[in-house]
Amino acid sequence: MWFRNLQLYRLGQSFELTPELLDERLHASAFRGCGRMELVASGWASPLGRVGQQLVHAANGYIMVCMRKEEKILPAGVIRQLLDDKVAEVEAAESREIYRREKLRMKEEIIVDLLPRALTRISNLFAYIDVRHGLLVVDSPSASKAETLVSLLRNTLGRFPATPVQVRHSTTDTMTRWLSGEALPQGFTPMDECLLRHPDPDGGVISCKHQDLGAAEVRNHIRNGKFAVRLAMQWRERLSFVLHDDLSIKRLRFEDIVRAAEQDVDDDPLARFDQDFSLLVLELAEFLPALLAALGGEAVADKSAAGNPVQAPSPGRPVVEAEPA
Numbered sequence: 001m002w003f004r005n006l007q008l009y010r011l012g013q014s015f016e017l018t019p020e021l022l023d024e025r026l027h028a029s030a031f032r033g034c035g036r037m038e039l040v041a042s043g044w045a046s047p048l049g050r051v052g053q054q055l056v057h058a059a060n061g062y063i064m065v066c067m068r069k070e071e072k073i074l075p076a077g078v079i080r081q082l083l084d085d086k087v088a089e090v091e092a093a094e095s096r097e098i099y100r101r102e103k104l105r106m107k108e109e110i111i112v113d114l115l116p117r118a119l120t121r122i123s124n125l126f127a128y129i130d131v132r133h134g135l136l137v138v139d140s141p142s143a144s145k146a147e148t149l150v151s152l153l154r155n156t157l158g159r160f161p162a163t164p165v166q167v168r169h170s171t172t173d174t175m176t177r178w179l180s181g182e183a184l185p186q187g188f189t190p191m192d193e194c195l196l197r198h199p200d201p202d203g204g205v206i207s208c209k210h211q212d213l214g215a216a217e218v219r220n221h222i223r224n225g226k227f228a229v230r231l232a233m234q235w236r237e238r239l240s241f242v243l244h245d246d247l248s249i250k251r252l253r254f255e256d257i258v259r260a261a262e263q264d265v266d267d268d269p270l271a272r273f274d275q276d277f278s279l280l281v282l283e284l285a286e287f288l289p290a291l292l293a294a295l296g297g298e299a300v301a302d303k304s305a306a307g308n309p310v311q312a313p314s315p316g317r318p319v320v321e322a323e324p325a
Contacts, residue, residue: 001047001276003126006241006249007146008288009136010298012161015129019058022065026055029156031068036116042069042152047126051269059274062281064128067149072118074111082110125149128281136162137284141250165247169296172245175228179213185294187236190214195230196221235287243291258283 017025031043045068046052057064086106087098098106127138127149138146143164154160178184179194190213196206206221213231222228229245241252258279292298 001126001273002254002280003137003139003284004250004252005139005141006252006284006288007138007140007143008165008247008249009138009146009150009162010165011129011134011136012163014134015131017157019056019063022063023054023056025157026065029152030055031070034070034072034120037112038072039074039115040069040071042067042148044068044152044156045124048270048273057273057277059278059281061131062128062277063131064126064277065149065153067125067127067152068122069125069148070120070122072115073121074114074118079107079110079114083107086110128277130281130285133285133289135165135288137288141248143246143248165292166299167247167292167295167297168299171243171247171295172227172229174295175231175243175245176222178231179218179228180222181214181219184233185290187290188294189234191232191234191240193230193232193242194218194228196226197229198224198226200225235290238283239287247295249291254280254283 026044029043031045032041034041044055045066046055047057047064047066048054055065083103083106087103091098125138125140125145125148127136127146129136136150138149140146140149150160150162153162175194178190179196184190192208192210192213194208194211194213196208196218198204203225206226208218211218230242232240232242232251234240237255238258239252239254242250244250
């Protein structure tokens with residue numbers, strides 16, 4: 001249940017639904033699986049899996065949800081081979097050539113025939129709403145996958161204003177300055193991995209792993225025009241992560257000092273889940289504002305566009321709206 005990747009969304013207004021009311025609303029779009037003739041289906045499932053009945057799990061102002069997706073597996077190679085066989089059979093039997101439009105119709109017929117017998121793949125996507133700070137945190141390495149969960153929330157609730165979190169300064173520029181020798185904010189330390197890219201497509205990409213990032217050769221690459229698009233860091237010896245230039249966080253790892261707070265509740269899966277969830281959200285409630293502050297602070301959305309947006313948290317410094325371009 002521990003999140004491994006983070007995609008961050010700022011809510012455009014205060015989230016007013018109670019966990020009980022949200023659970024009721026989600027049941028209208030509960031996961032029911034693919035029908036015989038459906039390629040894909042998605043809906044809400046219990047975050048606790050088989051041991052849970054509720055479609056939300058709430059604790060101390062944090063609400064977790066889980067989107068479940070089922071996809072039919074139809075290998076392209078199998079469809080292509082069946083199509084080739086059918087085309088060859090018809091051409092031999094009728095002594096004529098099969099053209100593109102008829103091939104497309106044959107392909108559709110093959111897919112329709114295979115759908116009821118196709119194997120399926122099921123995946124779960126977890127997220128939680130931080131009601132107090134107006135954040136949605138999605139456990140996904142991909143922004144497009146995270147957006148599918150946000151879209152399902154919008155379709156389910158009728159309205160769910162949420163936009164990816166933005167910072168006032170370029171994440172790429174900030175990471176590059178850190179690698180150039182600028183001191184990192186308190187609590188953050190670089191690890192041994194980064195990715196450097198030249199703005200010229202032919203300028204090259206340098207991937208550093210198990211390397212001292214303070215070494216002269218790393219700084220030489222930056223002096224020669226390369227910039228950082230990925231940087232591995234540690235925060236307060238409590239968690240490690242890889243920050244990407246799009247502000248996504250990947251390979252998130254909670255260190256032993258965090259997990260040491262876990263108590264022996266292995267015999268009760270519900271108690272274990274609740275405990276892990278509480279540790280997760282409380283740790284991220286400190287880490288995420290600290291990271292956004294380290295990156296220059298969160299860019300506040302235009303209030304006229306968002307209606308009544310939630311004020312971004314501003315630990316340690318005030319948030320000032322960016323000047324118009």
